[in-house]
Amino acid sequence: MTTAVFAVLMLKKRLTIQQWLALVILVLGIVLVQLTKATDSIGKNNADQNRIIGISAALGACLLSGFAGVYFELILKTSDISVWIRNVQLSCLSIPVALGTCFLKDFNGIQKNGFFFGISVQFVVGATLVVFSIFMYNMKPPGQDPVIRQDSPKPNADDKV
Numbered sequence: 564m565t566t567a568v569f570a571v572l573m574l575k576k577r578l579t580i581q582q583w584l585a586l587v588i589l590v591l592g593i594v595l596v597q598l599t600k601a602t603d604s605i606g607k608n609n610a611d612q613n614r615i616i617g618i619s620a621a622l623g624a625c626l627l628s629g630f631a632g633v634y635f636e637l638i639l640k641t642s643d644i645s646v647w648i649r650n651v652q653l654s655c656l657s658i659p660v661a662l663g664t665c666f667l668k669d670f671n672g673i674q675k676n677g678f679f680f681g682i683s684v685q686f687v688v689g690a691t692l693v694v695f696s697i698f699m700y701n702m703k704p705p706g707q708d709p710v711i712r713q714d715s716p717k718p719n720a721d722d723k724v
Contacts, residue, residue, distance in 0.1 A: 564590055565629030573633050585699035592692030595685055
């Protein structure tokens with residue numbers, strides 16, 4: 564959601580009502596995923612943890628992440644390499660690092676319970692809402708030519724092709 568707000572402010576993008584609705588569904592999906600019940604007792608009633616500091620840190624990270632993503636796109640608009648190519652490059656590098664970290668940090672737990680241990684129905688519904696909102700956000704309105712960008716001016720009948 565913060566990325567969309569920064570994109571509207573910094574990149575002067577216009578979002579349709581359907582795209583804003585998709586972002587609201589995305590937020591609801593994330594809330595459902597975050598509300599899944601933990602099966603362990605780590606962190607419950609811990610005097611060293613402060614919810615206000617935790618929420619503030621999460622909101623700060625969300626704002627910084629949204630700003631960084633939009634600023635990254637703004638910088639790449641002036642280069643020859645597209646944002647999508649950079650995203651693919653970054654994801655191809657991050658997947659092995661994430662899997663390596665996962666197995667290094669919790670190999671015994673994965674070996675004992677399996678890789679997908681702890682995934683609940685609520686998590687699957689929330690993740691499905693997130694994926695659905697991504698597809699919904701990228702859908703083009705009916706009658707719009709998929710080749711013409713949303714923010715490009717419409718050609719006049721008098722224009723020569």
